[in-house]
Amino acid sequence: MTKVVTSGKTVEDAVRQGLSQLGVSRERVTVNVLEQPSKGFLGWLGVKKAKVELTLLSEPSPETTHTAEPHVSAQAPSDVGQAVSQAGSVAQEAQRNMEASRGHIDPYEEAVRFIRETAAGMGLDVEVDVRHRKDESTLDISGPSLGMLIGRRGQTLDALQYLTNIVANRHSDKFIRIVLDAEQFRARRRKTLEDLAERLANQAVRYGKEVVLEPMPSQERKLIHAKLQQHALVRTYSKGDEPNRRVVIAKK
Template identity: 55%
Template sequence: MKKIIASGKTIEDAVRQGLTELQVSAERVNVTVLEKPSRGLFGLIGGRAAKVELVLIPEAAQQPAVSVSAVSAASAPKADAPAPAVKDAKDGKDAILETERFIIEVARTMGLDITIARHDSRDGLVLALSGGGDLGMLIGRRGQTLDALQYLVNIVANRYSNSHLRIVLDAEDFRDRRRKTLEDLSDRLAGHVIRTRKEVVLEPMAPHERKIIHSQLQNHAKVKTFSKGDEPNRRVVITLK
C-alpha cells in the first residue's frame, strides 16, 4: 500500500502537495493529519508547517466502496479539503485560544510564568495577565511594551478569526492605574493653563491615551483640548477656550 507524507503552510496545501506527488485525485487517498500548522513567536520564529499522511487506495478496493460508503462519504470531509481543521482555525473561540498561547510563549521567552483571565469591556475583550516574576517587563515604561504586545496580539487574534476581534491586553491592572494617572494629570494641567493663561503641549501619546485626556476635559468650563502632529509623535494640547 503506497503512502507518502506531505507538508505545507496549511493542511489544504499539504494535501494538494501530496496529491500532486501521487498524481491522483482526492477520492483515491485516505488522509491523516499528523501535525496542524502553528505560527512561531511574533509569527516569524519557530513556526511549524502542516503535515499529512496520504495513503493510496488500491483501485480494486475502490470500486465496491462506492455504493457501500456513499452515505458516509456525503457527510465526511473531503480528503483535499479537511473542513473541520480549517473551520476550527477560523473560529472565534479558537482565535482567543491561539492568542493566549502566543502571549504565554512570549512571556516564557522573557522568563515569566503567567496566567490569563478574560472579561468583556466596552473597549473589547480584556486579557488580564498575572503570575510570578516581574510583570513590569511586559508593561514597560508607561505601558509602551504592553501597547506593542497588544498590537501584535490583535494581529494574531484576527489571523484566526473570520470576524474582527478587539483585544485589550492588561497586566496587574495597569490600564486602570494608567487611566487614573492621566485623568489626574489632565485636571492638574487644566488648572495650570487657567492660572498661567498659557497652553500646555503634552508629550507624544498613543491614541487611546490621548482619548482619555480629551474625555476628561471635554466638558471643562474654561479649557479645551485638541491633538496636533503626526503619529507616532501626535500630542494633546490643552488651551483656554
Template identity: 50%
Template sequence: MTKLVASGKSVEDAVRNGLAQLGVLEDRVKVAVLEQPSKGLFGLIGAKEARVELELLPEPDGVIEAIAFLSEVSSAMGLSVTVERLDELESVRLNVMGSDLGLLIGRRGQTLDSLQYLVNIVANRHSNRHLRIVLDAEQFRERRRHTLESLAERMASRVIRSRKEIVLEPMTSQERKIIHARLQGHSEVKTYSQGDEPNRRIVIAPR
C-alpha cells in the same frame, strides 16, 4: 459539524457543486473523495459521476490565535503567564496574569501598547469579522487611566492659576482621549492636540 455529499462529472465539479450548496470557499471545508468518476461501457452504460463528502470546518477564532501568539511572546521573554478572555460590547479584553509583568508592560505601557497592536493584527488575520482587542496586564489600563485623569485635573488647576497654556508630554491616541474626556466641558480650560505621531501632544489652555 455539517457534512454534505455532492456529485459531478469530475471530482473538481463535485467539489464546486458542494461548495455552492454550502455557500463557502474551499478553505472552509475538508474534502473526502467517495467515488471517482467512471465513463462506463462505450462512455454510456454504467457511467458514474464523482462523489465527494464536504465537511464544514469550525469558524476560525482570531482571539484563540491571538492568545496563542501572546503566550509564545511571553514565553520568549522568560515570563510564565495565563491569559483571561473577557468579551465586552465592542471589544475583547485579554488580561495577562502572572508575576514580574513589568517587562511586558514597559515604560508607561509602551511595550503593552506594541503587543496590543501585534495581537490585533494576528487576531484579524485569523477572523472573518473585524476584532478589536484590548490588552491589559495587572490592571495597568485602569491604573494608567486614573493617573492621567489626576494629571489632567492638576494641570488644569495650574493653567487656571497662571492663565498660560501647558503642553503635556507625547501620548498615544488612547491616552490623549482620556485627557480630552476628563476636561471636556470644563468651564475654565480647553484642550486640543498638536504635532505628529508618535510625538503628538495635548495642550491645555485657558478658555
C-alpha cells in the same frame, strides 16, 4: 508505492499533495498527521508546515466483501476506558484538522496563543483570560514579573496590543478590537492621567499659559480630553504628528 510523507501550509494541503503523488482519491488512503502547522514565535519566526503520512489501503477481496462477520473481542474495563479515551482524542484531532483546513480558526484563541508565545520568548509564563464586551474584548494577562511585559508607561503592552489585534483580525471575517491588560494597569493608568489632567488644568488657570503635555498615544490623549471636556475654565486640543502628537491645555 504504498506510503508517502508530504508537507504543506495546512493539513489539507499536505493531504492533497500526497493524494496527487499516489494518484488515488481520499477514500483509498489512511491519513496520519505527523506534525500540526505552527506560525512560530511572534507569528512569523520559526514557521512549521503540516506534515502527514498517507498509507494506501488494499483492495478488499470478493470473498470477504459480503461474508465477513464483525469480530467483537472481550476487553477488560480498563481496556475499554482506554479505547474510549483514545477514540475521543482521535475525534478531537480530526475536528481540529477539519477546522484548520476550512479556515474555521477562533481569532481569540490565536490571539491568546500569540501572547503566550511572545511572553515565553521574554522568559515569562503567563495565563490569559478573555472577557467579551459589546464593542471590544479585553484579554487580561496574569503571571509573575509582568513589569517587563507592561514596559515604561505601558509602551510594551501597547505594542503587544497592536500586534495582537493584527493576528486576531487575520482570522476574523469582521473587524474585532482587542484591549490587553495586565495587573489592572489600564485602570491605574487612567487614574494617573485623570489626576494629571486636573493638576495641569489648575496650573493653566493659575498662570494663564498653555500647558503642553508629553507625547501620548491616541487612547491616552482621549482620556485627557474627556476628563477636561466639561471644565469651566480650560479647553484642550492636540497638536503635532504621530508619534509625537501632544495634548495642549489652554485657559478659555
